[in-house]
Amino acid sequence: MIPNRNFRYRATLRALAAVVGLAVALAEAAFAAELVVYSSRKEELIRPAIQAAEKALGVKVILYTAGAGELARRIELEKANPRGDVFIGTTAGFAELMREKGLLDTFTSPLLNEIPAEFRAPDNTWVPITARVRVLVYNTNLVKPQEAPKSYFDLVAPRWKGKASVASMGERTTVGWLAAILAVRGEDFTRKYVADLKANGLKVLKNNTEVRKAVAGGEYAIGITNHYYYLLQLQDDAKSPVGIVYPDQGPADMGTPVFSITAALIKGAKNAEAARSLLEFLLKPEGNRLLVEGEFEIPLLPGLHLPGAEKGIKGLGQFRRPALSQVQIAELEPKVERLFGSAMTP
Ligand SMILES: [Fe+2]
Structure with a gap:
């Protein structure tokens, strides 16, 4: 009886270990497909654009929201082993500090040619997505x-x-x-x-x-x-x-x-390719419109609807x-x- 029970116990343990091992492997696989976005924009404002990106790109986005200063410190601390892939800031201040510290990678898109160069980093390490x-x-x-x-x-x-x-x-x-x-x-x-x-x-x-x-x-x-x-x-x-x-x-x-709302690819990002696709999506009219409308911002790209135009809001180029x-x-x-x-x- 006892050896038999012992055998069953060990068999159960082995089966359990196999299940746990599989779960760990699955979790790791799932993690590889997850894009980590560090955002200082309020979650409810950025969520619609992020959800549209998840659908369009077939990626899962983990959104971590905190103040821009806190995120910049975190990105610096994680420099040797970045946990975040994309940084979405508010104005350019902290993005520029991170650029100076070499914490950001370059991102280029033909869409950026349609935005005046004054709104982005000269080396494209951070780019503007909307403006206020x-x-x-x-x-x-x-x-x-x-x-x-x-x-x-x-x-x-x-x-x-x-x-x-x-x-x-x-x-x-x-x-x-x-x-x-x-x-x-x-x-x-x-x-x-x-x-x-x-x-x-x-x-x-x-x-x-x-x-x-x-x-x-x-x-x-x-x-x-x-x-x-x-x-x-x-x-x-x-x-x-x-x-x-x-x-x-x-x-x-x-x-x-006028202030740029900034986005950047974190240097050494584990999901750099997906991160670039996300940044591209946020600049495309489909994604950019959701960002602009999320907080009634002004679009930097031409041809997008300007929220509040009927209430006296002016778009880029309509004021000095x-x-x-x-x-x-x-x-x-x-x-x-x-x-x-x-x-x-x-
Ligand atoms: Fe605000």
């Missing part, structure tokens, strides 16, 4: 359209004392906005501008969502924010009393800054923008954080 514009929003119950500020620099005037708000530098576009001013107007001017804004009661709120709500609610007459927050506010409540201004549009003005590349803006971001980090804290 830094505008002013105002409360139409408090400010008549003809009286709305036409320039960021109007906001230091007594007329706007205590009436303007902006998001903290936790929002990368606040950093990029000041970096663009620093690039065009220089350090002395920008230091004085920020000091004058603060002296005029500029309110620093936590994020852009707080800014759009504070403006719509009449708490602040003006908000310095991104164009799509105007659309998000109207999506929340179509009757919101909000207007939009593309500032600094005069012939001698700096123009309204600074003569700056994304690299020039990104390079000044650490300096902006150093100079204005404490002033731009809620």
Whole structure:
């Protein structure tokens, strides 16, 4: 009895080991077909484009979402054995830092020829997928359209004392906005501008969502924010009393800054080929449209529908923008954080 039982026990163990071994092998095979995307875009906004890519390319995408800074640190730590294949960022700042550290591989596509070169890394280690514009929003119950500020620099005037708000530098576009001013107007001017804004009661709120709500609610007459927050506010409540201004549009003005939303292939990616296909898919109209519509961004590729055009949103080429590349803006971001980090804290 006992030897027999022992035999059965050992046979069961062997069978179990075979099953476990098979499961491990299957898991490894499945892992090889999985593309790991590190994304600092909100998951719900990027999910439709990712799902369409999975279907079109026949790959499974593992989406890992965190802040761009955290992802950049993770990619650096994993440098010797990358776990991620694709990085999807917000503005160019962290992508440019990773390029400088040699953490990104090049990616080329004929579609990139249709996007002005200023929006990508010169060596194509990061590429733009969509863009956002830094505008002013105002409360139409408090400010008549003809009286709305036409320039960021109007906001230091007594007329706007205590009436303007902006998001903290936790929002990368606040950093990029000041970096663009620093690039065009220089350090002395920008230091004085920020000091004058603060002296005029500029309110620093936590994020852009707080800014759009504070403006719509009449708490602040003006908000310095991104164009799509105007659309998000109207999506929340179509009757919101909000207007939009593309500032600094005069012939001698700096123009309204535009920021690339970036994507990159991580150097040493285990699934580099599939990663390239994903990046290509995100640039093609089929995938790009989903990204643009996910957060009401503006397309960089010609011929795509512009969300909010009927509500006053302007596409690339329909307004004046600074003569700056994304690299020039990104390079000044650490300096902006150093100079204005404490002033731009809620
Ligand atoms: Fe945002």
